[in-house]
Amino acid sequence: xxxxxxxxxxxxxxxxxxxxxxxxxxxxxxxxxxxxxxxxxxxxxxxxxxxxxxxxxxxxxxxxxxxxxxxxxxxxxxxxxxxxxxxxxxxxxxxxxxxxxxxxxxxxxxxxxxxxxxxxxxxxxxxxxxxxxxxxxxxxxxxxxxxxxxxxxxxxxxxxxxxxxxxxxxxxxxxxxxxxxxxxxxxxxxxxxxxxxxxxxxxxxxxxxxxxxxxxxxxxxxxxxxxxxxxxxxxxxxxxxxxxxxxxxxxxxxxxxxxxxxxxxxxxxxxxxxxxxxxxxxxxxxxxxxxxxxxxxxxxxxxxxxxxxxxxxxxxxxxxxxxxxxxxxxxxxxxxxxxxxxxxxxxxxxxxxxxxxxxxxxxxxxxxxxxx
Ligand SMILES: CC(=O)N[C@H]1[C@@H](OP(=O)(O)OP(=O)(O)OC[C@H]2O[C@@H](n3ccc(=O)[nH]c3=O)[C@H](O)[C@@H]2O)O[C@H](CO)[C@@H](O)[C@@H]1O
Numbered sequence: 001x002x003x004x005x006x007x008x009x010x011x012x013x014x015x016x017x018x019x020x021x022x023x024x025x026x027x028x029x030x031x032x033x034x035x036x037x038x039x040x041x042x043x044x045x046x047x048x049x050x051x052x053x054x055x056x057x058x059x060x061x062x063x064x065x066x067x068x069x070x071x072x073x074x075x076x077x078x079x080x081x082x083x084x085x086x087x088x089x090x091x092x093x094x095x096x097x098x099x100x101x102x103x104x105x106x107x108x109x110x111x112x113x114x115x116x117x118x119x120x121x122x123x124x125x126x127x128x129x130x131x132x133x134x135x136x137x138x139x140x141x142x143x144x145x146x147x148x149x150x151x152x153x154x155x156x157x158x159x160x161x162x163x164x165x166x167x168x169x170x171x172x173x174x175x176x177x178x179x180x181x182x183x184x185x186x187x188x189x190x191x192x193x194x195x196x197x198x199x200x201x202x203x204x205x206x207x208x209x210x211x212x213x214x215x216x217x218x219x220x221x222x223x224x225x226x227x228x229x230x231x232x233x234x235x236x237x238x239x240x241x242x243x244x245x246x247x248x249x250x251x252x253x254x255x256x257x258x259x260x261x262x263x264x265x266x267x268x269x270x271x272x273x274x275x276x277x278x279x280x281x282x283x284x285x286x287x288x289x290x291x292x293x294x295x296x297x298x299x300x301x302x303x304x305x306x307x308x309x310x311x312x313x314x315x316x317x318x319x320x321x322x323x324x325x326x327x328x329x330x331x332x333x334x335x336x337x338x339x340x341x342x343x344x345x346x347x348x349x350x351x352x353x354x355x356x357x358x359x360x361x362x363x364x365x366x367x368x369x370x371x372x
Contacts, residue, residue, distance in 0.1 A: 200228010210326020
């Protein structure tokens with residue numbers, strides 16, 4: 001079995017691709033996999049680390065308005081469809097899978113023109129523009145949320161399958177004790193895991209400075225904060241300036257990025273997250289209560305829709321980005337951690353929403369498309 005898989009830009013498109021690829025490799029004999037991404041997306045860092053072959057194409061994202069930039073993008077896209085077709089002809093895949101992000105547009109389009117079976121996976125309640133366009137060409141569309149189906153009404157019903165969002169198997173298998181030890185966390189404290197999506201979140205980082213101040217040295221609560229690569233140094237610097245020496249506070253660990261996120265999730269008693277669909281799939285698969293602060297500029301505000309779906313079920317508390325302040329965040333953390341019954345009810349509701357088998361379902365669907 002030979003598979004090309006493409007998805008990129010952010011972790012929310014890349015990890016689903018990695019997970020589906022791994023699952024397909026488990027299920028099919030002699031599975032050969034090639035990833036196609038761009039040189040500039042996070043995938044160029046993550047995919048080689050994950051041990052997969054990696055090819056790149058030049059491609060740009062469309063702006064959501066009429067502009068000269070879009071005209072230039074269309075020309076680049078024609079070139080990238082051509083380059084994708086060359087990659088596909090050389091690799092000769094049985095199926096091509098796309099997990100979103102503009103890079104998979106030309107790849108899946110070229111595959112469809114070459115009559116190779118295709119499947120896309122849409123993670124969000126409101127689909128991305130690339131997947132909306134591709135839905136007219138591909139054989140199957142695997143949805144993370146049932147609610148997304150209304151955006152694909154022009155598709156044939158048999159094209160659409162609601163599968164949930166794929167999560168890495170390590171997210172389920174990671175053990176709390178191992179997570180605590182690996183990340184240098186204390187076993188007798190409640191752990192708050194703070195992650196602003198795969199690229200970090202400025203407004204969450206800003207509010208966290210106040211949270212550090214308040215909880216620094218606390219004997220019951222510890223914080224593991226992932227700042228994103230670009231703001232890590234300034235977060236460390238700002239904390240020093242405001243008199244908090246993170247290395248001696250004893251209960252605050254900050255990291256630019258976590259390559260071992262499943263261990264961090266295993267150690268978490270409460271999460272403070274943006275509302276990227278894959279992050280949410282991981283939280284619900286493990287049943288972790290959460291404070292969600294959706295990224296307000298995500299296309300069509302889709303993160304808020306993702307977050308509200310958890311809030312509606314009692315699995316999360318939502319704070320809107322423009323209402324986020326240090327004190328609001330501190331009060332919400334105190335209210336939840338100080339109330340074990342509320343926390344465990346949220347954990348239960350969260351777990352009910354989890355879909356840990358999604359990756360296997362999607363991989364089986366992809367494999368079933370292979371022509372005899
Ligand atoms: C700004 C924006 O438009 N973001 C989108 C992007 O989110 P983004 O990539 O930020 O978010 P997700 O939360 O969906 O996925 C992040 C993934 O990266 C992993 N991770 C993150 C940080 C880290 O240090 N280590 C690590 O491994 C997480 O465990 C998860 O697997 O794609 C998602 C899925 O289409 C969308 O829902 C988001 O709206």
